[in-house]
Amino acid sequence: MMKKIVQGLAIGGFAIVLTACQSDDSETVVETEYGSISKEEFHAELEEKYGEETLQSMTKKLVLEGQFDIDQEEFEQEVEQFKTQLGPQFTKFINQQGYRNEEEFRTALYISKLEFEAATADIEITDEEIETHYERMQEERKARHILVDEKETAEEIIKKYKDGASFEELAKEYSKDGSAANGGDLGYTTAGEMVKPFEDAMYGLETNEISEPVESQFGWHVILVEDVRESETEVQPFDEMKDQLREQLLASKVDSQSYTSKVQEALDNGNIDISDDDYEGLFGSNKSGESESTDDEGDSSNEDNGKQDSEEAKDDSESDNE
Known part of the structure; x- marks a missing residue:
């Protein structure tokens, strides 16, 4: 935030x-x-x-x-x-x-x-999701990963690892992530620090288990969990964190494109009519002066031209999310 x-x-x-x-x-x-x-x-x-x-x-x-x-x-x-x-x-x-x-x-x-x-108005977060997130916060997982562009490449990496190749060397050879130089080492992480598909897959693995290909907005991940330990950070009581956790989960379910689109949709619902020509187009297509015959065209251009502040919903770098 x-x-x-x-x-x-x-x-x-x-x-x-x-x-x-x-x-x-x-x-x-x-x-x-x-x-x-x-x-x-x-x-x-x-x-x-x-x-x-x-x-x-x-x-x-x-x-x-x-x-x-x-x-x-x-x-x-x-x-x-x-x-x-x-x-x-x-x-x-x-x-x-x-x-x-x-x-x-x-x-x-x-x-x-x-x-x-x-x-996030149309996104529903269940109590079960919040409880699961809280439970995950009780532990930390040491993981390595390899990030590639194609699922087929991820499958090839998994096969090579199962055939005896070193995960660290595979990361150095294939991964496009900044952690590649360190053999894909991400250190210890906990809930809320990774993009959700990555987190869900990581928490579904046992120690020394490798994942199937995992897709996120950054590409395809191959994940290896090396260790699991109790969280070194004290976690507040559930009742004190419930609202905060709900907001974190909401944020994790909206990417930058949908975030911007939803905000623009809400602005379009306001039927903004700017009468000052100096500010025409400030919120996409200005409805002032448009004829009835171009209403549909204007509505569609609102969605295309009104997108702004597209990075407010996520961090600037992949390393912040992975």
């Missing part, structure tokens, strides 16, 4: 400034010996620099709030959790990420939570 917030819109404060400037544009804001600056000039400058981002943020918040609910008490707790975790470094951290103040950070966090609700 931290990474996602960092990538959020850091312009909440500008919306307030722009709104305030509209009250009396003829009023002078600054006077000097060499001239003055009116609110109208100030507003025009702000709109030129931040208008598109601000309008996008305000509209997204308006439309998504109309469809999804964010528990305000939980939201406040999450903000406080960030502040507690970072301590005296909180202000420095948000400034480094481009936020001028806590209010801008809160805006980005709030919008990211609305987007997450939109992206």
Whole structure:
């Protein structure tokens, strides 16, 4: 979640400034010996620099709030959790990420939570899945893996291993993952640290057992479990972690493409009509000015042209997920 917030819109404060400037544009804001600056000039400058981002943020918040609910008490707790975790470094951290103040950070966090609700609204997580995830967290597994592009290649690797080849040497020869140089060694990992197909396969193996080919968004994996041990990290009681685990599982079930598509679908449901030509197309195809005969065409281009922020749902590198 931290990474996602960092990538959020850091312009909440500008919306307030722009709104305030509209009250009396003829009023002078600054006077000097060499001239003055009116609110109208100030507003025009702000709109030129931040208008598109601000309008996008305000509209997204308006439309998504109309469809999804964010528990305000939980939201406040999450903000406080960030502040507690970072301590005296909180202000420095948000400034480094481009936020001028806590209010801008809160805006980005709030919008990211609305987007997450939109992206995962139709995904169901059962109590059994949560309990299984919690049980897996009680142990760590030392694994090696080989990542290739084709299932046939993965099957060839498995055959060579069963015929006596070294897994480490096979990893160095075949794997396209960064761990190849270390013989595919991933060290000890636990639940929630791998993409879900990989995790499910890994937890289904006994010590020194090799997997069948496992497909993920990165390609085809061959997994070897070398050791199983109790988790060295203390795990909180189940009741205290249940909601957190549910959110983790939701995140694991949505990839970047579907995440972006679902958010765009929710925005399309808002029937956004931008009357200012300067911002036409900000949310895909603008409905303003379209004739009835092109409605279907416009709807389809919304899905194609409105995709943005595609990396918010996953880490940037494969090594973060594998």
